Amino acid sequence: MNCRLCPRDCGADRALVTGVCGMPWSVKIGRACRHIWEEPPISGTRGSGTIFFSGCSLKCAYCQNYALSRGQGREISVRELADVFKLLEDSGAHNINLVTATHYACAILRAMEIYRPSIPVVFNCGGYESERTILLLKDIVDIWLPDYKYALSAPAERYSRAPDYPERALQALQCMRSLAPEDDFDADGIMQKGMIIRHLVLPGNLQNTFAVLDSTVKHFGKDVYFSLMGQYYPAGEAKRFPELSSPIKPLEYKIALSHAEKLGMQNAFIQLPEKNESKYTPVFDGSVSGEVYE
Ligand code: SF4
Numbered sequence: 001m002n003c004r005l006c007p008r009d010c011g012a013d014r015a016l017v018t019g020v021c022g023m024p025w026s027v028k029i030g031r032a033c034r035h036i037w038e039e040p041p042i043s044g045t046r047g048s049g050t051i052f053f054s055g056c057s058l059k060c061a062y063c064q065n066y067a068l069s070r071g072q073g074r075e076i077s078v079r080e081l082a083d084v085f086k087l088l089e090d091s092g093a094h095n096i097n098l099v100t101a102t103h104y105a106c107a108i109l110r111a112m113e114i115y116r117p118s119i120p121v122v123f124n125c126g127g128y129e130s131e132r133t134i135l136l137l138k139d140i141v142d143i144w145l146p147d148y149k150y151a152l153s154a155p156a157e158r159y160s161r162a163p164d165y166p167e168r169a170l171q172a173l174q175c176m177r178s179l180a181p182e183d184d185f186d187a188d189g190i191m192q193k194g195m196i197i198r199h200l201v202l203p204g205n206l207q208n209t210f211a212v213l214d215s216t217v218k219h220f221g222k223d224v225y226f227s228l229m230g231q232y233y234p235a236g237e238a239k240r241f242p243e244l245s246s247p248i249k250p251l252e253y254k255i256a257l258s259h260a261e262k263l264g265m266q267n268a269f270i271q272l273p274e275k276n277e278s279k280y281t282p283v284f285d286g287s288v289s290g291e292v293y294e
Pocket of ligand 1: 005008014102
């Protein structure tokens with residue numbers, strides 16, 4: 001069967017070869033654990049039951065989970081994946097958080113047939129998604145957590161070799177919003193349904209950040225939940241690009257935040273730049289645990 005799950009649309013027969021995402025049909029995961037570094041309505045007090053899937057169709061040069069996106073991890077069966085859902089749910093996680101899972105959409109649907117968690121399911125993705133795949137997942141996903149990495153084509157081409165990212169991501173986010181038009185929270189403020197858009201501020205790329213913020217407010221309104229992330233550190237191949245070779249400066253983040261404020265964004269999560277940005281990146285040793293990763 002030829003895969004067309006993502007906008008790369010490469011048509012690889014993943015039983016025989018791998019496509020741009022670098023993964024066969026069999027599922028590979030880098031780690032499963034409870035994760036406390038997501039936004040407060042996702043991580044809550046008990047952590048988000050996070051499954052980091054290996055491989056990625058976007059493969060940004062600076063990927064903050066570089067080893068994972070390049071395929072590091074351990075192969076598991078669909079049955080085992082269903083068991084991971086149950087383990088995380090039983091551990092007290094607030095939700096099941098599927099990280100970069102687009103290329104495993106079919107396996108995830110099969111695993112959900114074996115075990116459907118009763119806690120919300122979060123689809124945590126790079127934003128470069130096809131509407132067809134989003135619609136495939138509509139009955140199992142409660143919360144959409146897409147990146148909106150680029151609203152300008154030049155950085156999308158330069159860092160991710162995806163010049164069509166801005167239009168594909170906007171279409172994808174609009175599709176997600178149509179499937180989850182309301183943001184619902186429980187009594188403890190934990191999201192049950194809805195969408196949170198994420199943007200990682202890249203050093204030397206404030207024009208792109210401004211364009212993302214402008215587009216977000218234009219298309220999704222001032223009260224959309226939005227996470228302005230300042231955790232960037234020069235991972236992976238970032239050193240190939242002089243402007244990406246150091247963490248973002250506190251002033252750059254401040255300017256980005258001022259732009260969000262000027263636009264009147266009501267529900268922005270803020271993450272100030274820190275010295276130890278890599279602390280947010282787990283070790284991708286294929287382990288599965290209901291423990292909190294700190
Ligand atoms: S998910 Fe992978 S194999 Fe499928 S179209 Fe995208 S890059 Fe190609």
